Amino acid sequence: MENHLNTKSLLANVPTDLLYQALETEKGGVQIYATALRCAINNDLKEEWNKYLQQTKNHVQEVTNILKGLGLDPNAETPGRKVVRYIGTSLVKAMELALRCADPQAAQIVAAECVTLAETKDHLNWELIGELKQKLEPAEAALLKPAYEQVEDEEDEHLYHTTGWTRELWIQALGMPAVLPPPEEVKKVETAIEAAKAKESRAPKAKAKKSTAR
Numbered sequence: 612m613e614n615h616l617n618t619k620s621l622l623a624n625v626p627t628d629l630l631y632q633a634l635e636t637e638k639g640g641v642q643i644y645a646t647a648l649r650c651a652i653n654n655d656l657k658e659e660w661n662k663y664l665q666q667t668k669n670h671v672q673e674v675t676n677i678l679k680g681l682g683l684d685p686n687a688e689t690p691g692r693k694v695v696r697y698i699g700t701s702l703v704k705a706m707e708l709a710l711r712c713a714d715p716q717a718a719q720i721v722a723a724e725c726v727t728l729a730e731t732k733d734h735l736n737w738e739l740i741g742e743l744k745q746k747l748e749p750a751e752a753a754l755l756k757p758a759y760e761q762v763e764d765e766e767d768e769h770l771y772h773t774t775g776w777t778r779e780l781w782i783q784a785l786g787m788p789a790v791l792p793p794p795e796e797v798k799k800v801e802t803a804i805e806a807a808k809a810k811e812s813r814a815p816k817a818k819a820k821k822s823t824a825r
């Protein structure tokens with residue numbers, strides 16, 4: 612019985628590509644946050660994205676370590692990661708376009724949308740890594756577990772909080788009372804159910820803002 616990690620049989624093809632896609636998503640995330648920060652005007656949002664940028668840099672390291680631990684070359688190219696890189700570069704270019712052509716408020720919204728798109732993929736990757744972990748041999752699962760447990764909570768925050776920011780920045784631009792920072796951030800939402808509840812709670816808050824504005 613072999614006791615070394617038999618990555619060829621257990622992490623061949625699709626599971627391996629998921630890890631490479633996860634690494635590429637995190638690397639793209641670093642570029643996306645760096646560009647999004649150039650678009651951000653709201654100070655609370657800048658603070659939030661700065662925190663996420665630091666966490667994303669750490670995620671790059673975590674996935675690199677997992678790949679190395681499985682005996683895989685983090686620099687190896689796969690068709691899947693190529694596509695992820697293309698999307699990441701496109702999101703950066705979209706924000707750069709907005710910085711050149713749009714007004715600052717609109718560029719900030721473009722950045723929030725780009726971060727939400729990137730974090731949707733990032734969140735999905737880690738959700739799938741969580742699923743994969745349950746199917747693996749104990750030695751491989753042990754390699755994924757510590758990173759998964761730390762990163763997964765951060766990914767919930769990245770996605771749900773930024774989704775809230777995007778919605779409220781749009782509402783503000785439409786000339787309606789926005790709830791900033793969004794309830795998702797104030798309530799420190801970490802699950803889809805909490806995010807739905809936080810979203811629901813915005814109506815009375817927006818109403819209160821409207822009446823105090825009168």
Ligand SMILES: [Fe+2]
Binds near residue numbers: 667
């Ligand atoms: Fe991440």
Ligand SMILES: [Fe+2]
Binds near residue numbers: 770
């Ligand atoms: Fe993330």
